Amino acid sequence: MGDNLTDDLEAVNLAADWADISQGLRKDLGQQLHSQWIKPIQVGNFCEETGTLDLFLPTEFSANWVADRFADRLSLAWKIARSEVKHVRIAVHPGRKQLPELRLGESAGQSFGAFPANDGGEMGGMALSADTLGSQGFTSSIGLDPSLTFAAFVTGKSNILAFNAAERMAKVETPQFSPLYLKAATGQGKTHLLHAIGHAYLATHPRARIFYCSAERFMVEFVQALRQNEMIEFKARLRAFDLLLVDDIQFIIGKAAAQEELLYTIDALLAEGKRLVFAADRAPQALDGVEQRLLSRLSMGLVADIQPADIELRRSILESKLSRFAPLEVPGDVIEFLARTINRNVRELVGGLNKLIAYAQLTGQEVSLQLAEEQLTDILSANRKRITIDEIQRTVCQFYRVDRAEMSSKRRARAVVRPRQVAMYLAKVLTPRSYPEIGRKFGGRDHSTVIHAVRLIEDLRQRDADMDGDVRSLLRQLES
Numbered sequence: 042m043g044d045n046l047t048d049d050l051e052a053v054n055l056a057a058d059w060a061d062i063s064q065g066l067r068k069d070l071g072q073q074l075h076s077q078w079i080k081p082i083q084v085g086n087f088c089e090e091t092g093t094l095d096l097f098l099p100t101e102f103s104a105n106w107v108a109d110r111f112a113d114r115l116s117l118a119w120k121i122a123r124s125e126v127k128h129v130r131i132a133v134h135p136g137r138k139q140l141p142e143l144r145l146g147e148s149a150g151q152s153f154g155a156f157p158a159n160d161g162g163e164m165g166g167m168a169l170s171a172d173t174l175g176s177q178g179f180t181s182s183i184g185l186d187p188s189l190t191f192a193a194f195v196t197g198k199s200n201i202l203a204f205n206a207a208e209r210m211a212k213v214e215t216p217q218f219s220p221l222y223l224k225a226a227t228g229q230g231k232t233h234l235l236h237a238i239g240h241a242y243l244a245t246h247p248r249a250r251i252f253y254c255s256a257e258r259f260m261v262e263f264v265q266a267l268r269q270n271e272m273i274e275f276k277a278r279l280r281a282f283d284l285l286l287v288d289d290i291q292f293i294i295g296k297a298a299a300q301e302e303l304l305y306t307i308d309a310l311l312a313e314g315k316r317l318v319f320a321a322d323r324a325p326q327a328l329d330g331v332e333q334r335l336l337s338r339l340s341m342g343l344v345a346d347i348q349p350a351d352i353e354l355r356r357s358i359l360e361s362k363l364s365r366f367a368p369l370e371v372p373g374d375v376i377e378f379l380a381r382t383i384n385r386n387v388r389e390l391v392g393g394l395n396k397l398i399a400y401a402q403l404t405g406q407e408v409s410l411q412l413a414e415e416q417l418t419d420i421l422s423a424n425r426k427r428i429t430i431d432e433i434q435r436t437v438c439q440f441y442r443v444d445r446a447e448m449s450s451k452r453r454a455r456a457v458v459r460p461r462q463v464a465m466y467l468a469k470v471l472t473p474r475s476y477p478e479i480g481r482k483f484g485g486r487d488h489s490t491v492i493h494a495v496r497l498i499e500d501l502r503q504r505d506a507d508m509d510g511d512v513r514s515l516l517r518q519l520e521s
Contacts, residue, residue, distance in 0.1 A: 228386025
């Protein structure tokens with residue numbers, strides 16, 4: 042009974058630690074990523090002899106996804122919370138095939154060694170060269186996502202500078218600037234460009250040596266080398282690379298020893314004409330807690346800002362993804378709806394499209410505006426600007442030059458009815474209100490009247506260029 046009580050207390054303590062870790066990851070990753078991938082994790086057993094902690098996920102797919110992308114974050118977080126945790130093993134629930142054990146400082150493949158190329162997940166470290174890849178090619182399980190290439194990156198006004206700078210960094214000729222610093226908010230494409238640089242650089246420099254990692258991974262390897270008295274080997278490995286790619290550099294904040302080592306590494310590589318690329322969610326000058334000399338090195342080359350994608354770019358991104366789903370048809374009004382509504386970042390935009398299409402394929406339903414509203418509730422509500430029906434009515438009345446009272450009147454004149462129907466349509470597109478709620482704001486009209494108005498305006502937008510132009514203009518006014 043004593044052993045059972047001890048086990049129960051240990052389980053409670055592990056659960057409490059996980060609650061703290063999970064909360065921290067939610068703040069870092071955002072609600073959507075956390076809910077989809079981190080929240081389903083269940084803490085399993087902890088083996089004191091080996092220092093191994095089991096983390097379980099419901100499916101093999103989700104276990105692989107989490108292991109590839111969040112291995113280092115989970116390992117580092119547990120190490121900080123409990124010094125006795127040496128290894129974290131991510132697996133599917135008992136009874137299903139498990140993944141290989143994941144050790145601190147390793148990704149879903151192996152920790153990077155002295156010189157051979159090694160596999161690694163998106164969050165892991167990666168050292169590679171064409172010599173060690175053999176006939177597999179440089180996009181097969183080497184830590185770079187094979188889908189994140191320059192060819193797959195959709196450009197627009199907001200990201201063209203960063204794209205062109207990234208392409209130039211990967212060319213044969215020596216770039217005019219180094220390091221390149223990519224600055225963008227979460228989900229706007231900076232990690233995509235890092236991977237694309239790695240792929241393109243290997244294509245033009247077949248014998249080159251590349252190191253890709255997150256700032257967190259850099260710190261994990263640094264601490265591990267420090268504890269094992271392997272700093273000479275650690276420095277030698279880093280300074281042997283021709284291209285250094287470091288993601289999420291903001292996470293190196295406050296780590297004085299790691300900052301100093303990164304500073305020396307940058308100086309050594311620059312002195313030898315090597316290429317360096319960093320990515321972060323803020324400008325170098327906004328990195329609080331970073332030593333001034335390191336800030337100077339990070340900003341001495343080119344700082345390329347990626348602005349949030351505008352409506353035209355969001356449309357182009359969605360259209361570029363549609364070829365993957367042929368022959369499934371996605372109506373134009375659905376693409377327009379997603380492009381206008383999911384505006385926080387590109388990752389959420391593409392994720393919303395993928396989720397919608399997956400649901401349609403698995404259930405045999407047609408992709409429609411109604412299905413998008415039903416299945417993407419969380420994403421849509423998080424992205425929607427809080428626009429009120431009163432604001433919509435006021436804007437529509439000013440646009441069509443009708444009296445505000447006409448929104449609730451019983452008049453049936455075309456000059457009044459059409460603006461009222463447009464306002465109902467916009468209320469459905471831009472607010473989370475139900476058909477009955479919208480009807481009550483328009484003089485207590487029945488929900489069927491609102492449904493008719495929404496369908497009518499959707500149809501008119503397809504057939505009447507003037508009506509489509511009016512709606513687009515109103516959308517721009519309301520969303521600006």
